[in-house]
Amino acid sequence: MNFYASSGLRYFRITYKCSTVPPHHCVHRLRLGLRESSSGNPPVRDRRLPGDDEDATADGQFREGIKAARRRSIIHTRPRRDNATMNKPALPVLMALVALSAAKNVFLYEVQIPKSSHESCGDACRAISVLQCTNYGLFNSDNGDSRDGGKAPRLTLNDGNSIPTIGLGTFLGFDENGQKDVKPGDVSTPLEWAIEAGYRMVDTASAYKNEEDVGIGIRNAISNGTIRREDMYVVTKLGSTEQRNVVPALRQSLKKLNMDYVDLYLIHSPVTFTPNHSTFDVIDYLDTWKSMEETKKLGLAKSIGLSNFNQSQIQRILDNAEINPSVLQVEVNLNLGQDRLIEYAKDKGIVVMAYTPFGSIFESQDSAAPPPRVDDPQLRSIAERYGKTVPQIVLRYLVQRGLVPIPKSIHKNRIEENIDLFNFELTPEEMKTLAEFNKDYRTVYPSYWQDHPYYPYERKEVPDKSPF
Numbered sequence: 001m002n003f004y005a006s007s008g009l010r011y012f013r014i015t016y017k018c019s020t021v022p023p024h025h026c027v028h029r030l031r032l033g034l035r036e037s038s039s040g041n042p043p044v045r046d047r048r049l050p051g052d053d054e055d056a057t058a059d060g061q062f063r064e065g066i067k068a069a070r071r072r073s074i075i076h077t078r079p080r081r082d083n084a085t086m087n088k089p090a091l092p093v094l095m096a097l098v099a100l101s102a103a104k105n106v107f108l109y110e111v112q113i114p115k116s117s118h119e120s121c122g123d124a125c126r127a128i129s130v131l132q133c134t135n136y137g138l139f140n141s142d143n144g145d146s147r148d149g150g151k152a153p154r155l156t157l158n159d160g161n162s163i164p165t166i167g168l169g170t171f172l173g174f175d176e177n178g179q180k181d182v183k184p185g186d187v188s189t190p191l192e193w194a195i196e197a198g199y200r201m202v203d204t205a206s207a208y209k210n211e212e213d214v215g216i217g218i219r220n221a222i223s224n225g226t227i228r229r230e231d232m233y234v235v236t237k238l239g240s241t242e243q244r245n246v247v248p249a250l251r252q253s254l255k256k257l258n259m260d261y262v263d264l265y266l267i268h269s270p271v272t273f274t275p276n277h278s279t280f281d282v283i284d285y286l287d288t289w290k291s292m293e294e295t296k297k298l299g300l301a302k303s304i305g306l307s308n309f310n311q312s313q314i315q316r317i318l319d320n321a322e323i324n325p326s327v328l329q330v331e332v333n334l335n336l337g338q339d340r341l342i343e344y345a346k347d348k349g350i351v352v353m354a355y356t357p358f359g360s361i362f363e364s365q366d367s368a369a370p371p372p373r374v375d376d377p378q379l380r381s382i383a384e385r386y387g388k389t390v391p392q393i394v395l396r397y398l399v400q401r402g403l404v405p406i407p408k409s410i411h412k413n414r415i416e417e418n419i420d421l422f423n424f425e426l427t428p429e430e431m432k433t434l435a436e437f438n439k440d441y442r443t444v445y446p447s448y449w450q451d452h453p454y455y456p457y458e459r460k461e462v463p464d465k466s467p468f
């Protein structure tokens with residue numbers, strides 16, 4: 001079913017797809033697809049909507065929807081009590097929300113319809129009886145993009161490309177000898193399991209020294225027919241010793257990955273080093289960004305973005321950029337909520353990818369970190385309510401905040417567990433409980449780099465020892 005909504009001079013086609021969400025929530029999920037209309041269709045207020053014969057009501061509801069969306073809070077749109085009129089007003093509200101979110105490049109609304117209120121969702125227009133629109137929601141899959149997101153829906157980026165809402169992290173970490181060596185199969189095997197389980201995104205970096213193995217995993221999945229290259233969303237990052245040679249560095253990464261392009265290229269950090277990593281190099285990240293723009297123009301990277309940049313650094317890039325960053329990859333988890341940075345990024349149309357999504361819930365990760373741990377009673381009780389695990393609750397919390405988590409695991413069962421998130425929904429109260437764990441505590445805190453002029457975080461009195 002298609003409708004049109006306008007936001008200023010832009011018109012959007014809206015398509016509906018309904019599916020049930022078993023078994024924990026008695027709701028139908030209505031997925032919205034948005035596509036900017038090239039045919040110049042008139043604004044929604046000038047069009048008659050199916051089942052809508054009271055333009056005045058529609059108009060009022062449209063305005064109400066815009067007001068509600070501007071507040072950017074959780075929106076409950078209650079219909080009138082009498083059944084006769086209860087279906088009609090909701091649709092214009094929905095369309096206003098969608099139009100507004102599209103105008104802000106925030107394609108982030110999910111609509112839920114209580115199942116009890118209607119029998120069939122074949123006709124979405126009549127089915128809407130209570131709309132519960134949340135600005136942490138999702139999704140669109142009809143943006144003219146034939147690629148699937150596997151098990152995860154896709155979000156649309158500010159450059160028109162789309163990104164799956166969860167990906168596999170691949171950094172193997174450190175041992176007593178420093179950064180762990182990567183042997184063939186260490187990453188490709190988990191990645192193949194992940195693709196089989198429905199992941200369509202992988203996060204790597206030149207610094208992880210695993211791009212060859214990532215490339216092998218993807219090629220294996222292509223040759224066994226699970227995916228096509230265009231179904232897979234590949235993220236890699238410009239190393240901190242490579243910033244004076246951005247385009248050659250990406251070509252080098254592509255050679256290792258054995259690919260013609262990556263879907264997303266990120267500046268790994270504003271902190272830079274000389275090529276042999278012996279000492280800091282000071283490179284203005286605006287110069288680096290210019291070269292990042294070049295990678296997109298050359299088609300070597302479909303989208304470009306930043307990692308580990310703070311708000312003022314991002315703003316400086318936005319003030320000078322020809323092409324805005326599409327994605328910001330930073331640490332976000334229960335202990336590090338990043339509310340202000342996320343709100344800022346959303347406002348600028350930048351999607352936030354959440355690294356180290358588990359923070360310190362597993363003892364092995366950071367034993368000095370504050371709670372919660374995976375056995376926390378509040379987390380366990382929420383998990384039990386949905387028949388889920390605590391790691392799934394943590395990831396779902398991030399997804400519902402409109403973030404894109406990239407959990408890393410090398411275990412098949414955990415990889416499968418970590419993407420099994422799209423069949424339940426946390427309530428606003430549960431989201432609040434989870435948000436209250438925030439302590440602004442960083443798990444990844446490279447204070448040993450804090451003497452660099454572009455170090456992005458708060459400086460410590462005594463920096464930690466470098467693991468490198």
Ligand SMILES: NC(=O)c1ccc[n+]([C@@H]2O[C@H](COP(=O)([O-])OP(=O)(O)OC[C@H]3O[C@@H](n4cnc5c(N)ncnc54)[C@H](OP(=O)(O)O)[C@@H]3O)[C@@H](O)[C@H]2O)c1
Nearest residue numbers: 169170171203307355356357358391407408409410411414
């Ligand atoms: N841009 C950056 O500067 C930056 C920084 C850090 C990370 N990253 C990216 O983000 C990814 C994820 O972050 P991360 O690796 O630091 O941390 P993480 O994904 O939050 O946690 C990974 C740890 O959790 C364990 N784990 C995963 N799923 C589990 C489950 N369901 N149950 C129990 N344990 C589970 C893993 O163990 P097993 O592997 O043994 O299963 C591993 O020890 C990285 O791999 C990397 O791609 C980027």
